């Protein structure tokens with residue numbers, strides 16, 4: 001039996017709620033609870049701040065039930081405070097999503113959605129979700145990327161969902177800027193950083209989760225929160241706007257969260273778990289394994305082989321050169337595998353693709369912020385940045401005498417930068 005004391009909860013439907021559920025519940029406005037009721041109590045919840053009354057009740061309950069943990073106390077002020085705070089928070093979240101919807105609706109000439117270079121599953125799934133919002137708003141949208149779709153799982157994701165994403169050429173960038181269409185940045189926040197958009201490109205909508213972009217502001221809708229994945233933010237918007245989530249979109253977003261949090265171990269928090277719980281209600285349990293079953297490309301295996309033989313380890317930090325690669329995305333994959341070596345905390349893998357040396361860094365060291373380290377070390381000669389534990393960058397080979405020098409210089413910078 002559940003007993004509620006000193007309360008006016010009768011009028012709040014609590015009694016009816018438990019009675020409907022077939023549970024016995026008693027509600028008392030004073031401490032005159034009959035012994036026979038108190039004896040049966042599973043829980044007694046005492047509302048208020050009457051400390052004398054509370055200790056009397058505790059003593060009585062203890063002698064009648066022989067147990068210490070039956071009586072619980074809750075201050076009514078706390079109860080009201082928590083409910084109100086919850087209400088305000090929910091309302092703000094809803095309004096934030098409505099603001100996104102309203103902003104999308106103002107893009108009457110259409111919305112060009114950009115994801116970062118070599119988009120990962122999180123960027124792609126988030127763009128898919130933003131397209132759903134555009135469709136709902138009656139706004140024509142198109143998604144653009146640069147670089148490679150890379151990661152074979154991305155190809156599977158696109159094939160399975162039928163989602164269209166356009167590769168941009170440099171001429172495209174010029175003509176896109178001349179168009180009147182509005183621009184959205186998804187999974188990145190600054191033009192020119194990990195994307196080919198010219199500096200000064202103004203986005204009406206920015207949705208990103210990169211810690212290093214927290215301070216970015218804008219005039220339209222800006223949603224930058226340090227959560228595990230942009231997919232988490234997009235899931236919140238879909239939920240708040242009550243928009244339909246197809247099994248494929250749900251699986252894509254779940255996959256985005258899974259990959260970005262590296263199997264739920266990196267930068268993951270309550271918001272991500274909430275999004276996962278929500279998406280689970282829509283996902284098809286057979287789709288996610290399809291998205292995840294990724295055969296490794298033979299080129300990646302070759303790159304891995306070269307990186308294994310070239311690796312150098314000093315102070316738990318590894319640097320390695322994977323040689324000339326056929327796809328830029330071999331580099332992060334190789335870095336992720338090499339980071340698994342015992343006693344290695346931090347890894348930098350380099351590879352050459354079309355006159356540029358690409359780098360991917362990974363770290364298990366909680367004290368490092370790789371994103372800012374990479375930015376500090378390489379951004380002046382190329383472009384670099386990323387998350388705390390995973391970052392990347394690239395530098396044109398013209399910055400160096402030759403390839404050998406490039407590898408040597410970049411490795412040394414990394415070793416010094418990480419171990420200083």
Ligand SMILES: [Mn+2]
Nearest residue numbers: 122187230260
């Ligand atoms: Mn992301």
